[in-house]
Amino acid sequence: MKPIALHASAIRARLGNVEVLHGIDLALPAGRWTSIVGPNGAGKSTLLKVLAHLLPHEGSVTLLGQPLATLGQRARARQLAWLGQSEVAGDDLAVFDVAMLGRLPHQPWLGTPSAADLAAVEQALRATQAWDWRGRTLGQLSGGERQRVLLARALAVQAQVLLMDEPLANLDPPHQADWLLLVRELVAAGKTVVSVLHEISLALQADELVLMAQGRVRYQGACADAATHRALEQVFDQRIAIHALAGQYVALPRP
Amino acid sequence: MKDITRQQRRAVLLGLGLLLATAVLLLLGASVGSTGLESLTRMRLDPLALQIVWDIRLPRTVGAWLAGALLGLAGAVAQGLFRNPLADPYLLGSASGASLGVALALLLLGALPATSLIAPWLLHLGLTGAAFLGAVAAVLLTLALARGVQHTLRLLLAGVVVGVVLGALGSLTMLLAPEVMQTLQAFILGSTGLVDWTACALMAGVLLPCLIVAWAFSHVLDGLSLGEATAASLGLPVSSMRAALVVVLALATGTAVAQTGLIGFVGLAAPHLVRSVAKTTHGRLIFLSSLMGGVLLTAADTLARWLLAPQELPVGVLTAVLGGGYLLWLMHRQGSGGRLP
C-alpha cells in the first residue's frame, strides 16, 4: 500500500461566483512524481492551489496524514512548497535574495540567514544553473532565466512535497531536460512532486498521471500503462495520439 | 558572493552618505534664513541670534528632516505593500482625509483653539490627532471600497475616488464655514515654518515605532513581492502584516502632514532614489528610504529659505524640482529599453 502524500476528499471550489471544482477525490502517492494534465479550463491550477491551501474550499485535504487546516502556517510552509503560474515578481530583488525568500518558513521572525539557509540557497541556485548570476536583479533577466530563479526559490524551501504549476514556462529544451533530471533526483531522495503541465510529452515522463476535465478527475494511473494513454487521448477528444518512441512516450496531434 | 557583497556594500555606503548629508544639512539649515549667517556667528554674544538659531531655525530643520523621514518611510511601505512603484503615501486618499480631519477639527474648536488655556503640546496633539484620524479613516475607506488589496487596479481606483470625495467634503466644509478656510489653506500650503521642538519630539516619537514595525515586517514585504499567493504559500502572515503596515502608513503620513502640511513627491521619490543606488531587500530599504526622505526634504527646505531670502519659496515646489529632476535625469540616462530604477 503506497503511502499517500496528499489526500483530497470531496473538494469543491469556486472562483468568483462560478464553481470550478465539482467534488474532487484524489490520493497522490508519496515519493512519486505525479503530473496533472487536462484541457484548458479543467481546473488544474485551481486544484493545485486548493492542495496548497491557498484557496477557500469545501472538503478536506490531508498532507502526509495530517489535515492541512490544522497545521500551523509555518509548519505547512515548511512541508509544502508551491510554485505558481506566472506570478508577478518584483523586478528589484537580486536573484540570490529571491532564492533566499524560499527559506523564510525555516527562519525565525527577525533572524538572519543561517549556514543551513545559505547552503540550501546555493544548492537550489546551482541546481537551476542560476548560481553564476546571483547578483543580478530579476528585472535584468530573460523570461526563462527568471523562471529558473523562481524554481530555485521553490527548491530552497526543501519541502517534502513540491507543487508546481507550469514550471516549464519560457524554458528552452535544454533547461526543460534539466528540470526533468531535477525532478527525478528529488523523487529519488524521497520527495513528492506534483506538477501541472501542458506539455503532454513531458508530463508522460512522470510516474503517475491525473487527468482532469471540466472540474472533475477523469482518470488516475501510471504513465506507462496503455489504459492511461487511451484515457489521455479521450480526455483530449481524440485530437492527440500517444506514440512510443525511443523508450519514451510522445503525444502528437492527430491530423 | 561578489555581486551580493557589492550591493550590500553600496547600501551601507548609501546609508553612511545620507547620515553625513543630514549632518551637513542641519548645519546649513541653521545658517540660512532672513538674517543669514550672522545669526550663527553672533550666537554666543547676542541672545536674539541664539534664539533665532536655537528656537526657530534648528527645530525647523530637524522637523523637516523628521517629516521627510516619515514620508520616505511611508513611501517605501506603500510601494512594498501595494507592489506598485508609483505608490506614494497619499495614494489612498490619506491627504484628503487628513485635510478633512483638520477642517472638521477646526470647525469644532471654533476656527482657532484658545492658545492660552491649552498648553501648546496639547494643541499640537489635537491637530495631529485629527489629521491622523482623517488619514487612517481615508485609508480604511479605500480598503473597504476595494475589498482588500488583492487587485491593485481596484485599490488605485478606490484611492482616487476616496481622495476626490473627501477632498470635495473638505471643500464643502470650507464653504459652509468660511472662517475655517484661511487656517486650512495655511495647513494645505505645506511649510515647516511653524515647527517647534514639541513638534519634533512628536514626530520622532512616531517615527521610531513606525520604523521598528515596518522593519519587523520587512521580510513579509519581500515575500509579498513574489506575489500574494506565493507569500501565503511561504507561511507569511500577509493579512496581519497588511493591517500593521496600513497603520504604519496612516500614522506616519498623518503625523508628517499634520506638522508640515501636504508636501508632495518626497514619499514617491525617496524609495526610487535609494533603489537607483543600491538594490536591496525591504529590511534595509525601509531605513534608507527614511534617511533619503529626510535628506530630500531638509535640502528642499533649506533651499526654500535660502534662494530668495528673506522671502520663502513653497517647499513642495523644491521637493518636486529636486526629486523629480534627479529621476528625470536617471530616466534619460537609462535611455530606451531600460526599466525605471
Add this chain to the structure above:
Amino acid sequence: MAERRLQWLLLACLALLALPARALQITDDRGVQVTLAAAPQRIVSLLPSLTETVCELGQCQRLVGVDRYSNYPASVRALPQLGGGIDPNVEAIVALRPDVVLLATSSRAAARLQSLGIPVVAFEPRSHADVQRVLEQVGRLLEVPDARRVWREIDAAVTAAAQSLPAGLQGTRVYFEVNSGPYAASEASFIGETLTRLGMKNIVPARLGPFPKLNPEFVVRADPDLIMVGDSHAADMVRRPGWAGMRAFRTQRVCAFSQQQSDMLVRAGPRMAEGARLMAQCLAAKAGGS
C-alpha cells in the same frame, strides 16, 4: 507712632495699586488677556486692516514690519514684508524684536510667536461695530488718548456720505459682487452694512451668510437696480446667460471698482468712510438719472 505706621501702610498700598496701573491689559478677539509692561513702541502688523488702524491713530512710525498684503498708506510699503497673515515668516518677525504683533484671530502663527516670547494681540474686525471696537482697543494698546475722536470722525463721514445722496435714491436695490463664483456681499457683511447705512437695499439677505456663493438665477430674478463689482469681472458679467437683459445692464447702472478701490471697500478698517464716499459717488452718478 501708630499714625506714622498707618501713613506708611497707606502709602505702600497706594504704591502697590499704582504699579499694575502702569501695565497695559488688553483682551483681544480670542478672549485672551494680554498684559504688556509698557505701551509698545515696535509693532508688527500682519493684517492690512490693523495696519491701517495703527496709522489712522497716528502711530504709523511705530510700525517696524507688515504683511505682504498691507498696502495703505504708501509709507508702509517701504517696511519689511514678513510674509502673509496666514503664513508669516516667523524668523524675520523675531529678528525685528517687536514689542507686540498684531494679527488676525484665524492665524496659526499666534501660538508659535507666543512660545518664542513675543506678545501677540489678535483682532479680526468684520463689521462696523468691530471697527469701532478695534480702534478703541488698539488705541488703548498704543496709549493714544483720542481714539474715540478718530472713530467719531469716521462715523460722521459715513453719515455725511449717506446724506449726500438725493432722497430719491433711498431704497435703491443693489447687488455687490465680491468675486466671480458668484460670491456676493450680503446684508450681513461689512460692505452690506455700509450699503445699509447709505440707505440702499441689498438684494442678498443676511440669512444667507456674509459672503454666500449664489446661483446666478437668484440675481437675475431679483433684478437689482444697480450692480457693484470689481472691474476685472465687469466685462464677463454681462456675458452670463440671462444677465444682459437685466435692468442694471440695460440702463448702464454698473459701478466697476479698480483693484485698489475694491481692497478699500472690502477691508473692515478705518477707511470705511472713504469706501462709503466712493460708493455714494458712484450711486449718485449712475442711479441719479432715475
